Amino acid sequence: MPHCNGFAVLRTAKSYNLANYDRLRQCIIDGLRHAGQDARPLNDLPIAQPPLGRESPKVKLHQDPSQAALNTVTGYGPGYVEVNKVRYNHSVMIAPEGDVTPWPVSRFEALDTSHFDLLRAREPEVVIFGSGERLRFAHPRLTTALTSQRVGVDSMDTQAACRTYNILMTEGRRVVLAVLIETEATE
Template identity: 25%
Template sequence: MRIDKAQPAGPVVNGLSAQGFKVDDAQGVTGVYAALLLTPVRADAWTPPALDALDVAALAPILDPAPEFVLLGTGRELRHPPRALVRALEAQGIGVEAMDSRAAARAWGVLRAEDRQIAAALYPL
């Protein structure tokens, strides 16, 4: 019996390096991004603000349509996002899950394999 691991539709983070996140998209195009915004249908390079200045406007490209939650990769180590950001997203019915960026990149693949409608914002490693 052969068991194949299901691949989620859309962009998949396939590797991490000093240069950033290696992403394969649905069309088979590979890119490397220092910082990254992900939705179920696209991956975009991102120039993030300092984490303590992160707000809804900086995440706007991944909030329409509204995801179940935003997976926030905070860099080399877990840092808490600004409380005002969390409150603003929760007011829109969007949760926030913060973790270090390596863990967030791994979680992206697991959650997308479950076809979860999430978004991600990953700070540089």
């Protein structure tokens, strides 16, 4: 079995790392040619484009037509979240049905129990807290009212929170997404 740049050429080779995608693609093509097989179909595969710089990616998610009436996160990026193609530049509470509601908190340090009580009023099965560009956990005393009612609370960075919300929402779960969009402190 030929090897190239550390990759073993296998017919079932998979790579989930975009940085290695092109090397693996070329290695498979070379391996097929070495084995005397036609590698032309692989030449049609796209060449991976690594993310530019160290910026947070701006992501657009595509809505499933069968879920069109539900609140779906359709995009997110630094300083915003997009629900049903409407952009919000402030913290919001999102449930599958009903309005997207402002969540009156603009700094992680300002979170208190009243912010999580607003989420409890929506009677969720699970609350997903999108803590911003990096993962931060709300203090357990802030979520006690939720957890004492057997409501699951999970903290994630905003990107992971948005993706997880969409999955749970399409499964028909009673999920509420609380997205923290931090604004600059004004002094």
